[in-house]
Amino acid sequence: MPVRWYSNVVDCHDPVAQGLWWSEVLSWRVLYQSDEETVLIPPWMGTDAVSHEEWAHYPPGMVFVRVSEDKQVKNRLHMDLAPHTKDDWDEEVARLLGMGANEVSVGQKDVPWTVLTDPEGNEFCVLRSRDR
């Protein structure tokens, strides 16, 4: 493994609010927070230096950075989320809507997922519960 996928970086107007919102969505830990940037990592990830192999298996984190530009078009790149079959899909979607997510149409027809947006309008999907 030459390079690893280290993080998703999301442009936003309010990195503090966006970071906290997504940390609640994923139950992730806020590793760093300032007016300019919030960094999230999965709660089981350590922050000490690790071997090449251990590091290579780490999942990417999320970074929210402040920009002045507004969001203009549907994002070319979006995140899919999914609950496990042990979790209830309807309950999860209701939880996200209760947190301020909005249900939107991006032209999808009868599909096994729902399309939501975060508080700054970034589209993401919630796939049906699965275990693989």
Added chain:
Amino acid sequence: MPVRWYSNVVDCHDPVAQGLWWSEVLSWRVLYQSDEETVLIPPWMGTDAVSHEEWAHYPPGMVFVRVSEDKQVKNRLHMDLAPHTKDDWDEEVARLLGMGANEVSVGQKDVPWTVLTDPEGNEFCVLRSRDR
């Protein structure tokens, strides 16, 4: 962990070419490929049903889906890649440029990363080598 981050979905004109390109960037495995969609997962991930805990620790995959729209603006969401300190940053960037990545300016100044684009113009950064 209620929902997990399941994948990044990238709109593109050519899901086959884009999927192969990114599988080479990350040394990932092509799990599924059609004219409409390519799915990539890390090579160490299994495809059998797994427990909630094991599944929750899986990193997200990548999905490339065909769309008719062209990319219009700088992506609001992009991926950061990084080599480990055991890997050589310059060599990695040279490898990506050799594969057809382009170096671009998105207004960054003197920063410890470089900004590249993939064959369809999606921006991504290569951070300096690290071990955490």
